Amino acid sequence: MTTLIITDIKCSKWDIGQDIITAVVVNAEGEDLSSLMIQAKELCRARIILESASVTEDLPQIGVKKGDLYCRMQSSSDHGLKVGDKLAIDGKE
Numbered sequence: 001m002t003t004l005i006i007t008d009i010k011c012s013k014w015d016i017g018q019d020i021i022t023a024v025v026v027n028a029e030g031e032d033l034s035s036l037m038i039q040a041k042e043l044c045r046a047r048i049i050l051e052s053a054s055v056t057e058d059l060p061q062i063g064v065k066k067g068d069l070y071c072r073m074q075s076s077s078d079h080g081l082k083v084g085d086k087l088a089i090d091g092k093e
Contacts, residue, residue, distance in 0.1 A: 046073035
């Protein structure tokens with residue numbers, strides 16, 4: 001199952017009432033990456049995806065493997081997420 005793991009949340013220095021959310025998409029082999037990013041944005045109630053790239057090294061302590069996709073998004077502070085949350089993504093869209 002493709003999963004979005006929230007790995008970091010910080011208050012935006014530039015926009016009051018906004019957070020920067022960092023998340024990793026795991027188990028996404030063979031999935032449409034643009035569809036996954038759209039779903040990640042929706043799940044995090046984000047306004048914009050600021051950055052996305054592939055993870056460059058394994059991070060076994062949080063279940064992330066080299067090649068998984070990570071992204072940083074800007075969202076209002078009332079998103080309701082916390083670090084460690086795991087959200088299911090439907091990779092079939």
